[in-house]
Amino acid sequence: MDQSDYNQFLDVVYDSAVDPGSWPRLLRRLAELTGAETALLIQQDEQVGKGQAIRVNIDPDAAEPYYGHFATRNVLHNTKDPVETLRKWTPGILTDEDKLPKSDLYRTEFYNDFMRRFGLHSVMMVRLAVLGMDTITLNLTRPITRDQFGAPEIKLAGRALPHLIRAFSLSQKFAASRGLKDDMTESMDRSPHGLFLLGETGRLRHANRVGEALLAEAGGLCLIAGGLSATRSDQARRLESLIAAAADVDPDRRRGGSMALPTATRRQPLSVTVTPIGAERRSIFDPGPSVLVSVSDPDAGVSLSEDELRDLFGFTRAEARIAQAIFDGDSPRQAAERLGISFHTARHQLQAVFEKSGTGRQGDLIKLMVRATGGRGD
Template identity: 25%
Template sequence: MVDSEQLSALIGDIYDAALDPALWPAVVRATSVFVGGGSCNLSRTDSLNHDLDVSVDWGSDPHYMHLMATEYGRIYPLPPLIMAYARPGDLVWADMLMPYEDFLRTRFYREWARPQGLCDAVGVVLEKSATTFATVTVMLYERHGRVDDGVRERMRLLGPHFRRAVAIGRILEQRPVLGSSYAAVLDSVSAGIFLLDRSGRLVRSNAAGERLLERGHPLRRQAGRLAAPAEATTRALDEAVAQAVRGRDGGPAQGTALPLGETIDDGWVAHVLPLSPGRQGLPAEAPAAAAVFVQRVTLDRPHALEAIAKQYNITPAEMRVLVCVTEANGIREIAGLLGCAETTVRTHLRRIFEKTGARRQADVIKLLASFSGPLG
């Protein structure tokens, strides 16, 4: 059963951390406790270089995180499957991506996870590009047991708020929004930023926001408030601001992502979040009760593995073998990495060859390179 007060407080803290990155360590600790794990991190994985950049971590063993960065990241079986099959916003855990028994047989589990007592993990894909993806991940150890419905539900409740907070943090480029150079910092951000009072009236906007209002798209100023081209969108924006204000005043904390354009292809999105009095450096008497961040989003190219999986109907089991072709020297080594029989590897390779038209492992490597392209 979810503690609604604990959930509401944690969601508020997540949005606070979007404006003040120094709060993230406390947020990931609280996330681990709330979800029911033993450690938690925010990280970005570069699938081309097998680099794991952990920006915030709580509870992990530094020795094993070093081993992950220097040795085991290249044979971690889950990231290629996330790149190939998961979408931003998706909830992911070990046996959702591959059979759990297969995971236990991998060299990664035997040498890196099992010595720590680590038995499972659950995460949310926050962002994804052609070569990288970012996640918030909670690790479960033997004392916690494996991921179950309760763990998934608690992580699912937090996922959208982490995504919005990270998007807002990226907009702000992790600069402190508040302080002595408050107006100057706001004006240095390329996204439009609008601060609204409790009634939804516009209190302040940055330079980028003013340019959007002067152009009248995707927002315009109407009777001191923000208005969108479509009346229904304006009503949705007003309701999102009202939700943010309720979260500010102690109600359920809310943050909302809202498309603003007249069509989906417009790509304009507003992120609305509450501004708590006395937090993020705001004085208690500050009139701003909610912030609206507006930017135009673009779709990233699909990762090579995602494109190959779709074009050739590659299954997750085949994908694990396909990825190992680039990391291992021959069938025996692939079998060792995956913890399976050599005959199993041969079977998957034969199917990969049939589907792609490859005749040997070198052809598979060339196929991966052709999908990656000169820009990765």
């Protein structure tokens, strides 16, 4: 890797320092540079084995058996005396062969029932930090069809190690100063719309008063395993697909959308809009709310009109239209297509909307518009 490529990699590292939501991109890039198949940033309690992780390219089903059973049987991680281990713990680079010979690993329950099941054969562990009884480790893995991690990959990881440690430390500090603001939830609770804040896994984090009432009704919205869904299977698949698209960890793939949700008690279907609102985090491992689902009842006649947007924020008619499109879940490119304008024009109009509304990004604009709708209809 030449110096230019390395400098670009460091840009990704320090982007993650100021934006905890960028860690999946960093993991993906580090996996590419080291020839790894998967990458995981793991926080694990050394005494009880519980923890959490950010995962790239690994089966999401691996988390439940690992933390439910195998975390305490991980021969590459666990020690007989966690307190003494943490006292001597230092950052660094280790491979599975530094921990025990491969022939010994092959005879363990952890390898045969967990690693092989999920295609994990070779592991390089980048040790970053200790937080109380928790260790923070960045694990890179390869399948059995690939060679072990060798000297070039270990050298690259060692070169990146001080930057990764610094980025993790800064990221913790930045994330601690962010998170869901009280005024956001208060504004949600004043809104005449049903509003639901979801984490990036789709689990419900907050529902306003109207949203809770909608969940209590039969034949419409419901919660399944803590996630927002619909009672009819076809509607559930559509809604869950929209939520998954809005919560995608890749910013380039994150997009909003909308659907109609018929119910047995209403003349017209509910209007459901799903919008990505960013990833404001209290910690790297706490994704924070990343999806806003707005549910409107057309029969109630509540909306944020073009004229109201112009009166509230001084938007031009064109700017009000693109603000509405963003609020409805469109990306700038989708809004341009819907409005019949060029993408360049849409971006120019959206920048004017940000300047006039005092916001700097789409998530902030949506929050502001939620507050604007929240002042009516009580």
